[in-house]
Amino acid sequence: MREAAFIKQNKDKWLRFESVLKNNLQISPDELSALYIEVTDHLSFAQTFYPQSNTLKYLNNLSILAHQKIYKSKKESRNRLITFYTKEFPLFFYKYQKHLLVSFLTFFLFSLIGAYSAATDGDFVRLILGDGYVNMTLSNIEKGDPMAVYKKMGQMEMFLGITINNIRVALNAFVFGIFLSLGTLFVLMRNGIMLGSFQYFFYEQGVFWESVRTIWIHGTIEISVIIVAGAAGLVLGNSILFPGTFTRLQSFIKGAKAGLKILMSTIPFFIIAGFLEGFVTRQTEMPNWLSILIIGGSLYLILYYYIFYPIKLNKLHERSNQL
Numbered sequence: 169m170r171e172a173a174f175i176k177q178n179k180d181k182w183l184r185f186e187s188v189l190k191n192n193l194q195i196s197p198d199e200l201s202a203l204y205i206e207v208t209d210h211l212s213f214a215q216t217f218y219p220q221s222n223t224l225k226y227l228n229n230l231s232i233l234a235h236q237k238i239y240k241s242k243k244e245s246r247n248r249l250i251t252f253y254t255k256e257f258p259l260f261f262y263k264y265q266k267h268l269l270v271s272f273l274t275f276f277l278f279s280l281i282g283a284y285s286a287a288t289d290g291d292f293v294r295l296i297l298g299d300g301y302v303n304m305t306l307s308n309i310e311k312g313d314p315m316a317v318y319k320k321m322g323q324m325e326m327f328l329g330i331t332i333n334n335i336r337v338a339l340n341a342f343v344f345g346i347f348l349s350l351g352t353l354f355v356l357m358r359n360g361i362m363l364g365s366f367q368y369f370f371y372e373q374g375v376f377w378e379s380v381r382t383i384w385i386h387g388t389i390e391i392s393v394i395i396v397a398g399a400a401g402l403v404l405g406n407s408i409l410f411p412g413t414f415t416r417l418q419s420f421i422k423g424a425k426a427g428l429k430i431l432m433s434t435i436p437f438f439i440i441a442g443f444l445e446g447f448v449t450r451q452t453e454m455p456n457w458l459s460i461l462i463i464g465g466s467l468y469l470i471l472y473y474y475i476f477y478p479i480k481l482n483k484l485h486e487r488s489n490q491l
Contacts, residue, residue, distance in 0.1 A: 171218050178210055182230065189233050204234045205259070209485070212263060215412060228413055257433050259485060262478040264403055264430065271398035274353055275360040275391075282364025286372070293369045296362055302369070314375045315382040318450045327446030334390055334438045338397035342404060342431050349405025356398045363391065381459040382452055386445035388466040393434040393441070396474060400430035437470070 185203050188195055211227040218224055285292045294302050301317075308316040321329070337359070344351025370379035407423020408416065448462070 171221060171223060174213070174218070175223060181206065182210075182227070185234070186230060189230075200234075204231070205485075207231050207234060219413075224413055232418075253433065253436070255481070257429060258473065258478040259481045260426075260429060261433070261474065262482040264399060264426070265475065265478065267399040267402045267406070268396065268474060271352075271356060271395045271402060274356045275363075275395050275398065278357045278360030279364035279367075282361035282366075283368040284364075285361070286365040286368040293365050296365045297369070305369075306373070309373055309375060313452065314370065314373070314378050315449075315452045318382070318445070318452070321446075323446045323450070325446075327442045330386075330445045331438055331442030334394070334441060335435065337394055338400075338431060338434055338438065341394060341397040342400045342427055345401030345404035345427065346408070347405070348409055349402050352398055352401030352405060355401070356395070359391075359394060378452075381456060381463075382449055384463045385449045385459060385466075386441045388463050389437050389444070389470060390441040392467075392470040392474075393437045396434050396437075397431055400427040403427045403430065 181203075185207060187193065188200070188203070207227060208231050211224070211231050214221065214224040214227050282296070286296075304317065305314065308314050318326075337355070341352050341355040344355055367376070367379065370376050404420075404423045404427040407419045407426075411419035414422065444462070444466075
């Protein structure tokens with residue numbers, strides 16, 4: 169679409185929105201928020217197709233003004249948390265799915281490197297996982313219960329400990345993004361290498377399927393949301409590297425807020441993963457079909473919430489804008 173046609177199509181909406189903001193016209197907070205989302209969509213469109221244009225500068229200033237007004241005056245409704253997870257975040261996350269892809273590919277690549285390193289260097293697994301863990305697991309394999317490690321701690325103790333630790337890892341993946349995204353990539357690299365060498369270790373010991381059907385009961389969600397947290401860190405780091413039409417400080421603040429939103433989305437999933445690891449993974453005698461059902465359901469939940477649902481909501485939003 170040519171810039172002139174884009175302006176003609178949306179000019180009346182922008183002027184009305186600007187009037188509402190500057191003249192303090194009384195409209196509902198929800199309506200104001202909806203208008204803000206529409207303007208930010210137009211801003212993203214302009215950033216892509218009309219860089220360095222006056223239209224982009226105008227929409228940028230309008231979105232900043234709107235953001236300030238919305239978050240200073242909007243009263244939080246009782247179901248604000250619910251709408252954040254069911255509508256606001258998935259719609260918002262659609263434009264950051266490329267960051268998610270980069271995070272996934274980084275993690276996957278270093279998982280392969282970890283597995284290859286474990287296959288070619290007999291001491292690599294001990295270097296990464298530690299002698300204590302390797303010796304304990306070898307002993308458990310000899311006793312016929314390779315996954316006995318998940319039965320050592322109490323259920324509630326493991327649930328709380330694992331959940332807190334996973335949230336800590338996610339925070340690191342996000343906060344380290346401040347080092348121009350390199351810190352986030354390092355966290356993804358480290359965890360990917362650990363996972364790859366860990367899985368190869370069980371393959372080498374002839375209990376690969378036993379490890380997969382047990383570990384991935386909780387690991388499907390746990391690993392997935394670490395990758396999502398990695399996307400949040402990349403959003404933060406890239407906001408410093410690529411400020412676009414914003415000042416570097418404005419871009420950093422915008423990126424930090426966006427990254428925090430992404431990080432917040434992972435908390436319920438870490439709780440679910442912690443619950444599964446504390447209460448379900450230890451049930452190593454469960455039939456294969458049940459393990460596969462839990463793993464498959466977990467994978468579908470992650471893919472739907474972070475990929476398919478945002479695409480669906482974005483399409484519905486675009487259609488409503490065209491009406």
